[in-house]
Amino acid sequence: MDTVKVALVGFGTIGIGVAKILLGQQERIAGAVGRNVKLVRICDKDTQRDRGVKLPAEMLTDDLNVILNDSEIFTAIELVGGIEPARSIILSLLKSGKNVVTANKALLATHGGEIFDAARSYNRSISFEAAVGGGIPVVNAISTALQANALCQLQAIVNGTCNFILTQMEERGTDYATAVAEAQRLGYAEANPAMDVNGTDTVQKLAILAHLGFGAKPNWQDVPRTGIDTVEAIDIVYAKRLGYRIKLLAVAEATPDGVELYVSPTLVRIDTPVANVRDSFNIIRIVGDAVGDVLLQGRGAGELPTASAIVGDVIDTILGRAKITFDTLNLWKKERPATKIKNPAEICGKNYLRFLVEDRPGVLAEIAGILGRHKISIASVLQQQDNESNNSPAVLIIMTHVSREGDTLAAIDTIDSLVCVRGKTVRMRVE
């Protein structure tokens, strides 16, 4: 049996998982590939920290050139994350003749065109199963097994941190800040959880899925995005009373006016599979025109689940399947016409609105009037005072019937400028 050499750049949590599998399961991987797969180099700027993985001497280096100059390495894994230096590293790996496996959703969502064009120009492949949904084989499913379908809809929970926080809030009745602190204590959330809770991570993954499944090339910054940082305990309670759970959803839907895209906390019917995905689990619901509903569920993050996807891609790359898929799909290719993206203002849907208002006569009439003038009709209302004092503001929750996004945002703008309204209106979508 001959041997193929693999290198790893970026020795953080996922990198440690990859090293554990490649070094610890050599026999199994050789069985799956038909060749010995040898991890020969790991590059990281920190060569000192003890990561709890026993490495052969000289495997760990802080000099990328050691990998670039080894012409026997055909497969390299980029796990640095973020834009730079990850972008430059991938470009130099490709230039030096390596096929690349990456988990870098920020880079793909931002510079997919550049790095995929580079891979094409060097006749190499890029694989990225781990960029979306961790260990869940969703990229593979859309890229291969579901290719007979035109996708109609995609609905996904792809941020485990947010789902953990929302689950804590619902099941333990804690407020947002307490749930975030618990997520940090358990290692589900970083010290600065902004990229997770403000929806950035989710929208970058949606941009990748929207390209892969619908041929759209969204600029992720332009996709409407609301995070979970505005969700409060009362939202969870009220949603539950109406038969819903709140989930941070990434949605893509094919419509005659283009692909609808958005990320928003969303009230999802409690008896659906998506509503029942708990803790840090992820789910991707795909609706294809032939296959109907397909749901893929699993751990969207973590050392070994994500490493499972990375090593799967390494195997695919060595076997040559990854190159076939890469050459066939023409992802992020300049010449490939992009599917139109629907004007976000034209997206229609039901909404959940929470206002903090002065508790005096006429306030509800004023707000309802503004909604009416924007052609938004009301499905249900709940008004509740925060405490007994007469001057304290009241919480007003309105569920709307289907309305145009443009009208909804204009109405919220007008309402937020009213004297009787305190703070900013919280808006979530309703499935």
Added chain:
Amino acid sequence: MDTVKVALVGFGTIGIGVAKILLGQQERIAGAVGRNVKLVRICDKDTQRDRGVKLPAEMLTDDLNVILNDSEIFTAIELVGGIEPARSIILSLLKSGKNVVTANKALLATHGGEIFDAARSYNRSISFEAAVGGGIPVVNAISTALQANALCQLQAIVNGTCNFILTQMEERGTDYATAVAEAQRLGYAEANPAMDVNGTDTVQKLAILAHLGFGAKPNWQDVPRTGIDTVEAIDIVYAKRLGYRIKLLAVAEATPDGVELYVSPTLVRIDTPVANVRDSFNIIRIVGDAVGDVLLQGRGAGELPTASAIVGDVIDTILGRAKITFDTLNLWKKERPATKIKNPAEICGKNYLRFLVEDRPGVLAEIAGILGRHKISIASVLQQQDNESNNSPAVLIIMTHVSREGDTLAAIDTIDSLVCVRGKTVRMRVE
């Protein structure tokens, strides 16, 4: 763009779906393959029946030789089903140089070795995504994306007919016969539903998954199998009261003593994803040592969902990915050592037992005594008389703690021979 020719053998429900996609979505398929994919021949013994698909002249034939002798056809789809003539057809397709795509679980489970060896000897490939779970890409996931994992466990609902019947019984409170009739009326069950309800279909799919995921080569006839034809309304009601739903599960589990395999109606905790799969949907829960839990859910049958998997395999075959996977996995290869299968008598688990007994003093003591002598301890008991008359038999339900399968079966045998016991004991597993 050049053209590749494809042929179809067997023009029933799934064949019609395949023809609809290949003939109706030519542009999309060409986009996914980079070549025009042309369905040139369909072979079926019935060339007269109107199937509602408009076919070009001369496409439909009852002569397989037309396909065998066309040396420009490299990919053929077998949808005849069953053992013969499907087996002979696949062997002659391979011999004449065609790669084969099939949905035939009965054939794979029974003659996998023969047809895979034939494909290897002719240097061709066989793909079979549609054989398990219809449109759900489970074969693909295990064969490619999850290859970094050793599978620990697999738990599956892979028969939509049974799941529909059980859902009807639970949600409408109907008895078994009424639910079967409803499934037949809606086209979910055939006129003779025996292969579905007695678990044969499920156990054949389990045999395929057990080989694919665990390297076992079970003879499907030897795998312990109980169907749903013994489930009665009272079982559903009592299970629900204890927090369970009854699902027909296929289970494979890696243990130090070999792979545990069985098919049985099983009491599954009501708050798990598997318990919440309704109607004709299927689910496959895979537990890998790296990825943890992965759940794949979707339509396990039906014209277009199954055709989605078939056409996905056709695309994989034309692109050459199928051949790489086929050559790498060495499925059903004689020389490949099979993983040991655990002696069914040694499988341990909790059980749900329902007895029909004479309603007289001492009966419970007698049955409990037999269970005790077989080292089976009792977790809970329910005794209920069918009607008010003193002489009518009573239903006795016992939930056991964990016991050895061999002991359980021996105890049931002894109990069934008691004078005070009417009919055969109904046994289900408890998750």
